[in-house]
Amino acid sequence: MAAPIIEARAIHKHFGALHVLKGVDLQVAERELVFVIGPSGSGKSTLLRCLNRLETPASGSVVVDGIDLLARATDINRARQRIGMVFQSFNLYPHMTALGNVTLALRKVAGKTAAEAEALGLAALDRVGLRDRAGHTPGQLSGGQAQRVAIARAIALEPRVMLFDEPTSALDPELVGSVLAVMRELRQDGMTMVVVSHEMGFARAAADRVVFMDDGQIVEQGAPAAIFEAPQEARTRAFIGQIQRH
Amino acid sequence: MLDTFFNIEIMKAAWPILLAGLGNTLLLSATVVPLGLLGGLILALLARLRSPWVRWPLMAWVDFFRAFPPLVLLIFLYAGLPFIGLELGGFGCVAIAFFLNTGAYYGEILRAGIDSVPSGQSEAARSTGLSATQTMAWVILPQAVRNVLPDLMSNTLEVVKLTALGSVVAMPELLFQARQAQSLTYNPTPIVVAALIYFALLWPLVRLLSRLENRALRTG
Numbered sequence: 092m093a094a095p096i097i098e099a100r101a102i103h104k105h106f107g108a109l110h111v112l113k114g115v116d117l118q119v120a121e122r123e124l125v126f127v128i129g130p131s132g133s134g135k136s137t138l139l140r141c142l143n144r145l146e147t148p149a150s151g152s153v154v155v156d157g158i159d160l161l162a163r164a165t166d167i168n169r170a171r172q173r174i175g176m177v178f179q180s181f182n183l184y185p186h187m188t189a190l191g192n193v194t195l196a197l198r199k200v201a202g203k204t205a206a207e208a209e210a211l212g213l214a215a216l217d218r219v220g221l222r223d224r225a226g227h228t229p230g231q232l233s234g235g236q237a238q239r240v241a242i243a244r245a246i247a248l249e250p251r252v253m254l255f256d257e258p259t260s261a262l263d264p265e266l267v268g269s270v271l272a273v274m275r276e277l278r279q280d281g282m283t284m285v286v287v288s289h290e291m292g293f294a295r296a297a298a299d300r301v302v303f304m305d306d307g308q309i310v311e312q313g314a315p316a317a318i319f320e321a322p323q324e325a326r327t328r329a330f331i332g333q334i335q336r337h
Numbered sequence: 338m339l340d341t342f343f344n345i346e347i348m349k350a351a352w353p354i355l356l357a358g359l360g361n362t363l364l365l366s367a368t369v370v371p372l373g374l375l376g377g378l379i380l381a382l383l384a385r386l387r388s389p390w391v392r393w394p395l396m397a398w399v400d401f402f403r404a405f406p407p408l409v410l411l412i413f414l415y416a417g418l419p420f421i422g423l424e425l426g427g428f429g430c431v432a433i434a435f436f437l438n439t440g441a442y443y444g445e446i447l448r449a450g451i452d453s454v455p456s457g458q459s460e461a462a463r464s465t466g467l468s469a470t471q472t473m474a475w476v477i478l479p480q481a482v483r484n485v486l487p488d489l490m491s492n493t494l495e496v497v498k499l500t501a502l503g504s505v506v507a508m509p510e511l512l513f514q515a516r517q518a519q520s521l522t523y524n525p526t527p528i529v530v531a532a533l534i535y536f537a538l539l540w541p542l543v544r545l546l547s548r549l550e551n552r553a554l555r556t557g
Contacts, residue, residue: 145460172466182461186479195475196465241461248465 096121102151111137113307124284126294129304135287143174156251175245179257181237183229189240190225193247215247219273235266255286303327344526351518351527358514365500369435376440381447402441410434415506427508446488450481487549
């Protein structure tokens with residue numbers, strides 16, 4: 092395995108008295124798609140949010156694309172341009188059009204001119220199949236479209252890795268497919284992705300590795316088939332059994 | 338009756354005086370509203386800081402100036418500051434008093450507006466590399482202002498009405514001028530005209546406000 096593009100070591104995180112992450116290590120190779128699964132409260136979203144420092148770990152280290160995110164000297168705003176993130180609730184800016192959402196960081200952070208930003212923004216919307224929705228506001232989009240605009244907002248900055256925090260959990264079942272299709276295309280283009288999600292079908296089809304977390308720790312990880320078909324740990328078995336019944 | 342309250346001759350005579358007063362009321366409003374908004378914005382942004390060294394003084398400041406009657410504050414500035422060698426004049430005193438008083442109110446409104454924007458908005462913005470300041474300016478504040486627009490307008494309405502307080506420190510705004518004209522003519526007509534001018538000035542704002550409030554109720 093080449094040098095990992097994401098390297099998190101011994102991460103601890105507390106929320107008040109709650110010990111949410113208890114020494115988590117996670118390495119992700121370039122072009123790898125890693126799925127993180129686990130019961131709610133297992134710390135998987137917190138782990139993901141540590142990978143772009145939306146949460147700051149109490150201890151440990153997080154290095155992404157060679158940048159030590161926890162170092163004092165690191166310009167976190169520059170680092171975050173290389174780390175795209177997609178949220179469960181889309182978090183599109185409701186006071187802007189789809190294009191406005193995609194171009195804001197291009198103009199304000201990446202220093203593009205309005206014309207450059209618009210061209211890049213339209214190209215990004217094109218990649219998620221929504222170029223014709225550029226002038227729509229988030230309120231005029233379906234959930235699936237909104238999430239694809241959110242993906243466009245992230246990929247417009249040409250990140251080196253993409254983090255997905257339950258990207259399809261807020262969607263009606265019939266809209267999930269369109270978002271997964273976009274993610275599959277990103278995957279084919281070689282994007283490194285860390286996905287917190289329970290979309291097992293997608294995990295089986297697309298993931299290189301599945302990481303099972305429980306109680307702030309990584310319990311077990313391996314190829315999707317191994318984790319889903321032949322989990323070694325009792326907690327993993329219990330969890331897989333539970334979600335497969337649904 | 339008509340001669341007393343709607344005396345045409347007196348209206349004609351008082352008109353230029355009232356017009357000058359209206360000009361000053363507008364000038365005063367155009368000064369204190371932006372000043373109050375600026376003060377309010379500063380207070381609302383300071384309220385985001387979690388340090389107790391900011392929090393407690395800020396709360397005391399806001400509480401104090403919301404509880405302090407603006408008329409008393411104004412008279413205090415006008416009558417008190419000269420004792421420490423500060424002669425600010427009527428306009429200066431009104432500007433400062435309103436900055437302190439109305440800034441506290443605008444501050445609370447803007448703070449509520451900022452709090453009303455879901456935290457996911459700022460997380461999304463920060464995740465694309467926007468700095469905290471850029472996030473506030475481009476993502477949070479536009480939504481915050483939109484969410485509390487009726488309250489901001491309602492407060493602005495109050496502020497414009499309160500500029501009449503300037504009359505007690507000899508600031509020649511509309512009410513002061515009307516009272517001058519009234520005492521010169523021994524007739525209340527100028528006051529009636531001043532009231533009509535206030536109404537004409539503020540009524541469109543009141544209408545707009547009700548429309549906004551109705552819309553907020555519908556989309557609420």
